[in-house]
Amino acid sequence: MARTMFEKVWDAHVVEAMPGDNALIFVDRIVAYELTTPPGAVEIERRFDDKLFDPSRIIAVNDHISPAKDSESAMQARYLRTWAQRHGITMYDVGNNGICHVVVPERGYVDPGSVVICGDSHTCTLGAFGAFAFGVGTTSQAGAMLAGCVILQRPKIVRIAVNGRLAHGATAKDLALFMVTKLGFKGATGCVLEYCGSTIDALSMDERMTLCNMAVEAGATTAMIAPDETTISYLRGREAQPAGAAFEEKAAQWRGLRADPDARYDDDLIFDVSDLRPMVSWGTNPGETVPLDSVVPADASESSLSYMALAPGMRLRSIPLDQAFIGSCTNARLSDLRAAADVLRGRRVSVPTIVTPGSQAVKRAAEREGLHDVFQDAGALWTHSTCGACCGLSLGVLAPGARCISSSNRNFPGRMGTGGRVHLASPVVVAASAVLGRIAAPDELAPVEPAVPA
Amino acid sequence: MSARFEGAVLPVDRANVDTDQMVPAYLMNGVDSSGVGPHLFRGMSGGPELLAAHPDATIVVARENFGCGSSREHAVWALVQRGFRAVIAPSFARIFEENAYLNGVAPIVVDAARIDALLEAPTLALDLEQQRLTSARGEDVTFALDPLRKYFLLEGGYLEFMAAKRGPIRDWLRKVGETTSY
Numbered sequence: 001m002a003r004t005m006f007e008k009v010w011d012a013h014v015v016e017a018m019p020g021d022n023a024l025i026f027v028d029r030i031v032a033y034e035l036t037t038p039p040g041a042v043e044i045e046r047r048f049d050d051k052l053f054d055p056s057r058i059i060a061v062n063d064h065i066s067p068a069k070d071s072e073s074a075m076q077a078r079y080l081r082t083w084a085q086r087h088g089i090t091m092y093d094v095g096n097n098g099i100c101h102v103v104v105p106e107r108g109y110v111d112p113g114s115v116v117i118c119g120d121s122h123t124c125t126l127g128a129f130g131a132f133a134f135g136v137g138t139t140s141q142a143g144a145m146l147a148g149c150v151i152l153q154r155p156k157i158v159r160i161a162v163n164g165r166l167a168h169g170a171t172a173k174d175l176a177l178f179m180v181t182k183l184g185f186k187g188a189t190g191c192v193l194e195y196c197g198s199t200i201d202a203l204s205m206d207e208r209m210t211l212c213n214m215a216v217e218a219g220a221t222t223a224m225i226a227p228d229e230t231t232i233s234y235l236r237g238r239e240a241q242p243a244g245a246a247f248e249e250k251a252a253q254w255r256g257l258r259a260d261p262d263a264r265y266d267d268d269l270i271f272d273v274s275d276l277r278p279m280v281s282w283g284t285n286p287g288e289t290v291p292l293d294s295v296v297p298a299d300a301s302e303s304s305l306s307y308m309a310l311a312p313g314m315r316l317r318s319i320p321l322d323q324a325f326i327g328s329c330t331n332a333r334l335s336d337l338r339a340a341a342d343v344l345r346g347r348r349v350s351v352p353t354i355v356t357p358g359s360q361a362v363k364r365a366a367e368r369e370g371l372h373d374v375f376q377d378a379g380a381l382w383t384h385s386t387c388g389a390c391c392g393l394s395l396g397v398l399a400p401g402a403r404c405i406s407s408s409n410r411n412f413p414g415r416m417g418t419g420g421r422v423h424l425a426s427p428v429v430v431a432a433s434a435v436l437g438r439i440a441a442p443d444e445l446a447p448v449e450p451a452v453p454a
Numbered sequence: 455m456s457a458r459f460e461g462a463v464l465p466v467d468r469a470n471v472d473t474d475q476m477v478p479a480y481l482m483n484g485v486d487s488s489g490v491g492p493h494l495f496r497g498m499s500g501g502p503e504l505l506a507a508h509p510d511a512t513i514v515v516a517r518e519n520f521g522c523g524s525s526r527e528h529a530v531w532a533l534v535q536r537g538f539r540a541v542i543a544p545s546f547a548r549i550f551e552e553n554a555y556l557n558g559v560a561p562i563v564v565d566a567a568r569i570d571a572l573l574e575a576p577t578l579a580l581d582l583e584q585q586r587l588t589s590a591r592g593e594d595v596t597f598a599l600d601p602l603r604k605y606f607l608l609e610g611g612y613l614e615f616m617a618a619k620r621g622p623i624r625d626w627l628r629k630v631g632e633t634t635s636y
């Protein structure tokens with residue numbers, strides 16, 4: 001029978017069908033980090049002799065608060081570190097770490113067609129590789145650390161064909177935000193999204209990760225993109241991948257991982273995005289997003305308006321800012337930093353601006369290109385890599401009422417600090433807004449004066 | 455846990471209550487799951503006041519998409535540690551719903567049209583075995599529970615269950631190996 005890409009991966013990992021529509025699903029890779037893994041590891045330590053099913057399948061990253069900012073976070077980081085050492089688990093730690101959803105793919109730990117879990121909802125980022133990758137809670141992750149499997153209810157499958165060339169300053173982030181508005185915040189709950197179409201084919205891996213990263217903001221279990229030559233050349237030579245013929249053998253397998261032509265979906269959506277423009281969120285969830293050159297909608301929710309201190313009909317471009325943040329697992333890879341630096345080169349920011357690379361490897365690559373100079377010449381803060389401001393943990397927590405434009409993925413009340421207000425946008429929109437001190441697109445900026453030759 | 459109980463309602467008259475609002479990230483500061491009870495709803499404006507006004511509540515009634523956002527199980531642990539045994543809403547985010555089942559908090563999906571009345575009810579009686587909820591004011595609703603999840607909800611022991619599966623899983627792995635062809 002014809003199968004979708006997701007079904008092929010699912011079928012290959014079903015260990016046992018279970019009552020209801022549930023299945024015991026084998027997990028190829030578990031990503032552990034300091035906030036949600038230790039409570040599960042502690043249970044295994046206390047009740048199951050500290051025995052893990054297969055430590056070689058686990059990758060540990062201290063990422064959310066790294067380096068530690070206080071005694072509590074230091075103890076969490078230390079627990080993960082000693083646990084990883086004790087079990088011989090590969091660990092990316094202070095100096096060599098970053099956000100797990102950036103570190104794991106850039107080191108090559110995600111195989112197309114594999115099942116990857118992590119106790120973090122943005123694990124869907126890795127669906128960009130054609131992996132079935134999704135967030136789980138601590139207990140479910142602990143079950144996988146203990147027995148190699150999770151129990152899952154079979155999701156619905158939605159094919160989303162996206163066609164047309166991204167133009168008019170629109171980026172993968174704008175596409176990601178657009179998809180959340182189309183599917184609705186929660187609209188894809190219980191679904192796996194299979195993205196395809198000419199737009200998707202043309203995206204780089206960085207861009208595909210940005211798109212898949214926000215699938216969970218529509219409630220989706222995850223998104224998946226079939227592996228192609230873009231995927232394969234990204235993975236070739238990465239440290240966790242074999243070299244030479246062994247890699248090419250895997251790649252040959254991956255090339256076969258795509259939906260059969262007559263596969264059936266629970267839903268089938270088609271979008272043309274050639275007219276897509278830069279998007280900015282105005283409200284308190286990512287679904288409350290509109291084109292940057294429009295206004296706060298007339299039918300906006302009262303509670304979102306009051307939290308954000310906005311009124312229907314206000315032009316987004318008129319909204320003044322207190323801070324700008326470029327970072328997070330959505331948009332802090334090298335290509336994002338390059339794009340933001342292109343906007344900031346030769347300009348000055350007018351509000352406090354924080355640039356937090358997605359990983360230490362990204363940071364070093366950016367510095368080799370001199371991007372750190374561009375950001376710092378523009379007056380921005382260039383930090384080490386961590387989740388940081390994205391979830392209000394460190395490096396740029398917002399004051400109550402402060403308004404920040406951010407390249408991250410969530411604008412929930414209090415997400416970046418109690419009472420803080422967040423507008424989500426692409427890195428280039430964040431950079432342009434940082435210069436003008438209000439929500440702005442790059443095409444509004446005055447040209448940079450050419451430097452006078454010495 | 456016992457399948458039948460009656461409890462006071464915490465009326466959370468909001469949609470999209472995310473887990474950041476239930477336990478903000480800066481309060482996820484333990485190495486194990488203990489100690490998060492006092493943080494419940496600390497990230498929600500008016501949350502602590504709402505809890506204080508309903509000190510005996512054991513059943514949350516809320517609007518759609520409850521538990522969205524972060525996967526943090528801390529949100530459910532905080533509910534458990536405050537004595538909550540059920541959340542009633544028209545819809546839940548997937549990970550929250552899974553976490554709730556595995557920790558003995560019943561995530562009960564009820565038609566959105568009924569939520570107004572349930573928000574008004576001071577107490578509700580739940581029968582998880584019969585999958586039925588009733589109130590003194592005449593509400594009488596049956597709800598669906600996935601059979602496997604219902605088992606974990608009532609019996610607990612998820613990790614023990616998984617531990618017992620290790621043998622068959624290793625057998626499967628030996629049989630299937632790492633060879634997958636599409």
Ligand code: SF4
Binds near residue numbers: 120329330386
């Ligand atoms: S960067 Fe933000 S969204 Fe991504 S994993 Fe870290 S806290 Fe979560």
